[in-house]
Amino acid sequence: MKVLAIDDQKLVLIPLASRLKELGYEVLTETNANKGIELYNSFQPDLVIVDINMPMISGMEVVKYIRETKKSSTPIMVLSGNTDDDIITEGFDLGINDYMKKPLSLVEVCARVKRLIGVPVSDTKTVINKDLIIQQRCVGVVIPCYNEETRLLSKEFTDFIDKNSGYHLCFVNDGSKDKTLEVLNNLRKGREDFITVYDCEKNGGKAEAVRQGMLYMAKQEDLDYIGFLDADLSTDLTDFDDLVSTIENSNYKIVSGSRISRMGADITKESARKIISLSINFIIRKILKMDFKDTQCGAKIFHKDVIEISFAKKFVTQWIFDVEIFRRITLHFGLEKAKEMLCEQPLKRWIHADGSKLSMKDSVKIIGQLGQIAMHYRSKKNTSLSERVNKSMEANFFELNSIKEV
Incomplete structure (x- = not known):
């Protein structure tokens, strides 16, 4: 199972990608939203995790590209510090599957990923640090x-x-x-x-x-x-x-x-x-x-x-x-x-x-x-x-x- 994570902050992506890989997912990350869209086309992920507030183009534009341009039903999870109710509503209107507000527990993120796309078959024994928080x-x-x-x-x-x-x-x-x-x-x-x-x-x-x-x-x-x-x-x-x-x-x-x-x-x-x-x-x-x-x-x-x-x-x-x-x-x-x-x-x-x-x-x-x-x-x-x-x-x-x- 493949996950594409897009966030302009590398320090957020590193622990997220590391934990998902431990769980057996194949993960690619990108800090540039435009390049993230290119990766979406070539990587064909089973799940897209995206931030909203990014330079150049916002995460909402990535959502629109997947839902409106590509007409794809690929599950989309938003991880963002943006708590604006209108933005959250727009996201769900566009068809996102989950919206999580930073800061949040990495354990919770992984649990929601499992709920959306299931658990990959993996023999890897993982050690979950329950204290790790994804900051905004x-x-x-x-x-x-x-x-x-x-x-x-x-x-x-x-x-x-x-x-x-x-x-x-x-x-x-x-x-x-x-x-x-x-x-x-x-x-x-x-x-x-x-x-x-x-x-x-x-x-x-x-x-x-x-x-x-x-x-x-x-x-x-x-x-x-x-x-x-x-x-x-x-x-x-x-x-x-x-x-x-x-x-x-x-x-x-x-x-x-x-x-x-x-x-x-x-x-x-x-x-x-x-x-x-x-x-x-x-x-x-x-x-x-x-x-x-x-x-x-x-x-x-x-x-x-x-x-x-x-x-x-x-x-x-x-x-x-x-x-x-x-x-x-x-x-x-x-x-x-x-x-x-x-x-x-x-x-x-x-x-x-x-x-x-x-x-x-x-x-x-x-x-x-x-x-x-x-x-x-x-x-x-x-x-x-x-x-x-x-x-x-x-x-x-x-x-x-x-x-x-x-």
């Missing part, structure tokens, strides 16, 4: 790595992508001097469709590693959102997935994790580090003119259309590039619009990891780096920056220099 969005995650040979929690990363479709992890080796690159390449084996290792020969610092990884992932056409996460998983992947859910179901362009202590959350910090963080945050809020509680959390997710604005140019500082990102967004869109685009979401869990690369001495240096940021973006020529904002930044800079002790 695809996400790239950049993880900067420097000398992480002994700290990288490889199993936590692989377990997550094995259970969560639609994720592609990009580990950026930032010129590590230990065996980090070897560890990352071993981590990628067998999961090449879901894990990329981006190797920087020279150490450029976290800011540049993240920037390079974000720009690289932005070139992948099937990703909707791209974010970054610390390699030590002080913010775990489940919490990161919550940030993705927020940006997916809102009009925000950036959702940033926040390590705010609150009831029901597991947030731990070193006491001395906490005091320094509060001092730094006070200055940051003055520079940004936003009431951010925690700009420096290493877990953030971005809508793809603000990646170029946020990461195209190199950052002025190494550790507090997050502040520069928010400043760039403000300069490009204006303060009020930026406030509407940015969301700070408290995390359920954040644990300070031993072996942090940021020392207390570095933390003190950050205050000086904030002065660099204020100066750089105050004098920077930007066509979208009005004179009013220039004056505002100048006032912030002088206010920053007037702070003798926090």
Whole structure:
């Protein structure tokens, strides 16, 4: 029995095709709807699985081609994040056999395939992972790595992508001097469709590693959102997935994790580090003119259309590039619009990891780096920056220099 699956997101097709093949079906996949129609004619499938929202032509055009042009009764199953009642009604009016809304369980998809076209004869013993969910969005995650040979929690990363479709992890080796690159390449084996290792020969610092990884992932056409996460998983992947859910179901362009202590959350910090963080945050809020509680959390997710604005140019500082990102967004869109685009979401869990690369001495240096940021973006020529904002930044800079002790 043959199945043709058409979806513009490769990360959705890979686990779907893999599971159907395990069950004994012959499966072909295509990310281009026009080519999918060509495959339909040559492959002559027993079932077509198609998404609705695709570029070029929609999945509904594929349905019309099969039903109206070819006059075929081939069973058609729609898997889509489109929940518009008119679209669903149109689909059934055209003669689709099933409509499933993403996100959905891969087990349920396979059960409905069996109901539509039966079960192929197969001697293959399958192991069904009942937790795997087909998502309606695809996400790239950049993880900067420097000398992480002994700290990288490889199993936590692989377990997550094995259970969560639609994720592609990009580990950026930032010129590590230990065996980090070897560890990352071993981590990628067998999961090449879901894990990329981006190797920087020279150490450029976290800011540049993240920037390079974000720009690289932005070139992948099937990703909707791209974010970054610390390699030590002080913010775990489940919490990161919550940030993705927020940006997916809102009009925000950036959702940033926040390590705010609150009831029901597991947030731990070193006491001395906490005091320094509060001092730094006070200055940051003055520079940004936003009431951010925690700009420096290493877990953030971005809508793809603000990646170029946020990461195209190199950052002025190494550790507090997050502040520069928010400043760039403000300069490009204006303060009020930026406030509407940015969301700070408290995390359920954040644990300070031993072996942090940021020392207390570095933390003190950050205050000086904030002065660099204020100066750089105050004098920077930007066509979208009005004179009013220039004056505002100048006032912030002088206010920053007037702070003798926090």
